[in-house]
Structure formats: structure tokens, C-alpha cells
Amino acid sequence: MKKLIICGHSVSHYRQRMLGEATANLGVKTTVIGPRDWGDEHYDPYIKKNFFFRPLSVAGPPSFYSFNLKKFLRTLSMFRPAVIY
Incomplete structure (x- = not known):
């Protein structure tokens, strides 16, 4: 499975x-990784068939375009995806 x-x-x-x-x-099999908070909304992790949403502070200060690569690489090592988008 991809x-x-x-x-x-x-x-x-x-x-x-x-x-x-x-x-x-x-x-x-899809994992979506994004911030726990976006605007005035708060998100919790959830799982559906072939789907996992993981709030992770990979994007944050100094801007939303700055990524915490250490946390991201840890997640990648657990999941080992065929494709990263």
C-alpha cells in the first residue's frame, strides 16, 4: 500500500x-501533519480508515513557513512514506 x-x-x-x-x-494510507491551532480553531488528532490527522508544531515561529525539521523527521521515520506533499 502506498x-x-x-x-x-x-x-x-x-x-x-x-x-x-x-x-x-x-x-x-495518508497522514496529514499540521498545527494544532489555526486562527481561532483548535484541532485534535483523529484516525479514520487509511487516514491519520496529526497535529504537530512543525510550522511556527518566526512564521508559519518555518518548519521544525526535528519533529517532522521523527514523524517521517515512524511512517516511512512513499510520497511527501
Whole structure:
């Protein structure tokens, strides 16, 4: 089974997560990694068939475009995806 990680500064938002869930519905094991808080919204981890949403502070200060590579690389080593988006 193919594995995909989608990681970004705004993937926590509903419309962005739906891309990951749609991919999972096609049979691709998908993990979405994004910030726990986005605007005034707060997100918790959840799992569905072939899908895992993992809030992780990979994007943060000094801007949403700065990534904490140590946490991200740790997640990659656990998941070992075929594709990173």
C-alpha cells in the first residue's frame, strides 16, 4: 500500500484535511501533519480508515513557513512514506 504524508502550515483547516481524507478513500494510507491551532480553531488528532490527522508544531515561529525539521523527521521515520506533499 502506498503511503502519503501531507504537511503544511494550513492543512489543519477543514478544506485542506478533506484532500487527505479523499486520498485515503482511494486506498492510499495518508497522514496529514499540521498545527494544532489555526486562527481561532483548535484541532485534535483523529484516525479514520487509511487516514491519520496529526497535529504537530512543525510550522511556527518566526512564521508559519518555518518548519521544525526535528519533529517532522521523527514523524517521517515512524511512517516511512512513499510520497511527501
